[in-house]
Amino acid sequence: MNKNDAVKKMTEVMAKLVGYSGKVLPDDVYAKLEELGSKENSNLSKTIYNTMFENQKLAKDLNRPCCQDTGVLQFFVKCGTNFPLIGELEDLLREAVILATKEAPLRHNSVETFDEYNTGLNVGKGTPTVFWEIAPNSDSCEIYSYMAGGGCTLPGKAMVLMPGAGYEGVTRFVLDVMTSYGLNACPPLLVGVGVATSVETAALLSKKALMRPLGKNSENERAAKMEKLLEDGINSIGLGPQGMSGNYSVMGVHIENTARHPSTIGVAVNVGCWSHRKAHIIFDKDLNYTITSHKEANI
The missing domain is CATH 3.30.1330 (60s Ribosomal Protein L30; Chain: A;)
Incomplete structure (x- = not known):
């Protein structure tokens, strides 16, 4: 696979993961909500949890974000020095956000500070934010994506x-x-x-x-x-x-x-928040990948 094709593939995978994570909660979060909901004893609390789970079902069935505030995208990247796309990673993550915004779709949440206009693409100066950690002598790349909503x-x-x-x-x-x-x-x-x-x-x-x-x-x-x-x-x-x-x-x-x-x-x-929309993916040097946060994800 040449570099252009590799960039295109990784961009598309990350765009799909971002969009998917806005609709389906990670396995650990969903399991914890089920646990807490089963321990509440008031009718009001049980009704709220039932509404949360119904919300999750509808988001998945209708292929829509589970919360209208899809946040500002943040990425926590642990990248090996020998990963073949280390130099292209920030640009392709930015393009992945633009693609996810159009296809998921995601609400437009990137407003240029002081200039006060919405870019309409969920990207802007410093957004999405990429936090880097470099792993010496490694050829893999580990990425957490996170939707940082306004409320949380x-x-x-x-x-x-x-x-x-x-x-x-x-x-x-x-x-x-x-x-x-x-x-x-x-x-x-x-x-x-x-x-x-x-x-x-x-x-x-x-x-x-x-x-x-x-x-x-x-x-x-x-x-x-x-x-x-x-x-x-x-x-x-x-x-x-x-x-x-x-x-x-x-x-x-x-x-x-x-x-x-x-x-x-x-x-x-x-x-x-309760709708904690994180996702975790690991790429090897050939761009084979494993999604650990969502076992049922088919991306």
Whole structure:
């Protein structure tokens, strides 16, 4: 396969994956919603969950996005230095978004800041956003796509704490964000928390935390314990499905961290709504691919 054909193939695969992920929730998210819905005991909560599942069925049957806000596309890329299309990847992901916008279709959500006009293609200055990680001596490419909707983006917040605030300060920060803005994001939520040195490092980690499969805890034992404590604490607030009260407010809490400067604790929160539209695909050097997020995807 020559390079032009390879670019065309990968662009089309990514466009189809983006469009599909806007209509069908990933397997782990759907399973978690089923679990939480079965545990709710109020008629209102059960009705809301039943509506969610009916929404998913209709989106799939009618081949339409499951939420009218298809978000701003973001890609988390872990690309091997020997992957044959590493130099073409950003351009082809941009073209994939344009193609998905027309074919899925996706709502036009890219507005040029300050100039205040909608591009009509879901691309613009810096959109879609591509976050890179380079894998030395590898010829594969791993990509998470994510639809960052307006509602689930609103609670996003980051700051740097004084070291004396400690991990209690991290907990207080997360709970303050959830009690102030959690309703805006259509619970039950997936809560991503980043802990690092500065606002930008913590913010990126908190968004990457949303890509982790549900049910997979942090590899750090203490961080995993904090995940459980925060999950229990946020559930006790009683937001419930769609913020209409209930036993479960979150699908989970994921914490990602790096080492930090001893004088600072950077902390950030990002959340995913109940319609958490992520997708995960891995390409080899010949562009054979595996979709791990949606087992039934036929792309």
